[in-house]
Amino acid sequence: MTPPDASHGRGRRPAGHAPATRLSELRGRHGLSVLPSVPPLPPPGPDEITVASYNVHKCVGTDRRFDPGRIAQVIAEIQPDILAVQEADRRFGRRIGLLDTQALQQSGLSLVPVSRLPDGHGWHGNALLVRRGTPLEVQRLALPGAEPRGAVLTEIELPAGKLRIVAAHFGLLRRCRLRQAATILEAIARGTSMPTLMLGDLNEWRPGPRSSLRPLESLFGSVAFGPASFPSRMPVFALDRIFGWPRGVVRDVQAHNSSLARIASDHLPLKARLSLAAAHAAPSGEVAAAA
Template sequence: MTFSMCGFRSVDGSPGATPLYRRWICSFLVLLVATAGVCLAGASRVQAAEEDDKPELRVMSYNIHHGRGSDDQVDLQRIAAVIKAAQPDLVALQEVDNGVGRSGGVDQTAELARLTGMQGRFFKQIDYDGGEYGQAILSKTPLQTPEIIWLPGEPERERRIVGRAQTTIHGVTFWFATTHLHHANSAIRQDQAKALNQRFTHGDAPMILAGDFNAPPEAPSIARLQKRWTLATSDAPLLTFPADKPRKQLDYVVFCPQSAFRCRGAEVVAERVASDHAPLVVKITSEVKLNEN
């Protein structure tokens, strides 16, 4: 018998059965496709498992209105109860009093740290009513190298700041920061957003920034921030203000660089009385071992 590239023929030239080498090739191709499918499915399962295995950070942004609720009562215990129920790893607080007359002369950061079992750090903005007024961070892990960075604003009124500190969670070291942008002047807010971009996104260590940005998602200041920061709530607005009947989003969690973190979900806590803002909680995973870079 003889073989040809076009098929198999007997010695007399009559068509024969499917040649053996073609059956081998077909069997090999079927096996190859099946193996590739199994490998791809396996890789997808491994990737999904790796995503599920990555430890999450729970980050809260909460403007506490110095503990004064919609019932006009200053009550830090209910603020603490809201925080504890959400089980955050990190909390960025705005409108925090320290020894201020209107809130009973209490060091609110220290008291909230005691009530929640977290570490606390206060960042002063201004002197006010016999004490200090500003922002704070709560953390389940120790806070190191705290610092205040001043933002553009109105010197004769309330200056705005970023208060930040380094912490290490799940083996990852990064900056966590709180800020409260200008409430009434869009041009100043844009200058503040520009300053945030220039100060923190050019080779600085990875950072999560949370706070009351005093602007809806479509505002120019938010658009400017998005040139350098990733919004953890960019899919859809999450309404945080006013707390009793939320109509707009003013509170955010952002991070940089984009490759350092990934948002796994976000929600607004349905708390209507404790403050004039509802707290925002975001789940974040780290994408690299930042402290090993």
């Protein structure tokens, strides 16, 4: 995306165009509402965990430098208990993993065994890391579309109970994203009823009726609003999302907009709070009905 002040020479900004003003103008051009200010996340409550999603752009930053250690530093800033990573592997040739797993382990995070390769990290680039918990089942979903895309569906036993996690990276075409959302809902409906977390780069910036994420509302509720996460230097579009079922168990969703995160990838990470106690207090059997 060309910066709006590129025509003014040497990056000089016209008078009165502060970054916040320019962001508002960019969102207005694309029919997006002005984002409200979001306070920093409060410390987690006793029954809450931090969840996050991060498209790491194959560990290549906006300075075009490949630096997995820098990605690990951004993740350490967030201190997530559950983390979904997109573009964690090479896309072409042998799909070896690109993450600095040693640095991530030092942050207390371990890879869920998703890849079918001994040196891979994800499935179609989707990797999943957890701080604690025991994976009970891992499904690798091939998502329909014009380009190879996938999702990982994992059931995990946490100290507070079972949790289903869906980590996904949707395609670039709206018609493909609609089919991919339907595939995700069908996979969830085939499983038993349990709290469900969905997170990833869903590649949809349109709010309202044109959104390809509308099918997901039958389970997760409104998908109209999301924090802007792309491009990382001046986030305008809400491409990355975190949803939860039962509704209301995920709160305080926001972009992690640190100085390092603005350079490490072309996406900002998203982070949120997940209340497992609230999730397990919900009535059973609603997942199948909602899907």
